[in-house]
Amino acid sequence: MSQRALIIANLTAGAGAGRINRQRLLDVARRDLERGGMQVEVVAAGDWREVSDLAAQAAHSDLGAIIAAGGDGTVNAVVNGLMQAAVSATGSPPVIPPLGVLPMGTGNVFAFNLGIARSWRAACRIIRQGHTRRIDVGLARSLARSETRPSPSAAGHVEEHAAARYFLLMAGVGFDAKVVEDTSLRLKYVLRDFAYVLKTLQNVVRHQGTQVVLRFDEGETYREEAWLVMVGNAASYAWDIKVTSHALLDDGALDVCLMPFENKIVSIQQAMQILTGQHIERGIARYWKTKKLRIESEPPVPVQLDGDEWSRTPFEVSVLPGALRVLAPLSDGS
Secondary structure (H helix, E strand, O other), X not given: OOOEEEEEEEOOOOOXXXXXXXXXXXXXXXXXXXXXXXXXXXXXXXXXXXXXXXXXXXXXXXXXXXXXXXOHHHHHHHHHHXXXXXXXXXXXXXXXXXXXXXXXXXXXXXXXXXXXXXXHHHHHHHHHHOOEEEEEEEEXXXXXXOOOOEXXXXXXXXXXXOOEEEEOOEEEEEHHHHHHHHOXXXXXXXXXXXXXXXXHHHHHHHOOOEEEEEEEOOOOEEEEEEEEEEEEOOOOOEOOEOOOOOOOXXXXXXXXXXXXXXXXXXXXXXXHHHXXXXXOOXXXXXXXXXXXXXXXXXXXXXXXXXXXXXXXXXXXXXXXXXXXXXXXXXXXXX
């Protein structure tokens, strides 16, 4: 692996942490990588679009790694930049540098799924080792009438949410996407992780089910009133909460978990079973594996990708098997 690396840092990642602390952490991590013989450049960005653009510009450089320093939103933005650069290239497919991760966000769910400890020292060690692993990438395409819609970015600016976006973790439909939509950046700065807990409790009281239609590429169509539909490329949704618990990052498929709606009391019971990992075992959840899926609902409901507000139903998701190289810990079989 080339010893040159680019760190793309989102200095707004990690709700509640100060910019100075994040800058100090970046400096320490950069020196750690340089002591390992790497040449490291750090560039800072303030919102999703800027992070994505920087990654796209760097994708065709002779780099050994492009490292996302931030939370899951930053990782998502870097991946979108890399994938856009790959699909827009003419001629033979370009060799895109592998993705490295320095977890500096609130949840760092992708790093958790990849087996990267929250410690920056462990993350730097994995990057220095240079072991790569191919993982799948999910692609979501909005089928709503309006292909783009304005939404506040992490820096408080307005950005356009594209009709197509890549994801690594999940596409959440309904309840959890509404929680993401209702959780303001200011609230996350003040309450950190508890901001989501607060909005979850508030939405439990008023959330209703929605008539959804799942149209699988394999030919099956499924209709039911549901309060949550989760399409997972990874098992863990947050920390060790596993909604699509059978999902694997490299199995060439997406896992789909639907929670049917009966009434609010039952939904609360189902949520507790999700938290304890019993929703599939007890047969409460509807569960499938697929390569491509169209999701419709009446009325339209919000959709989140990798923990960030994105669009509304209807939309389509598909998997791109082995589309991305990531710097990951050595497995037992390596």
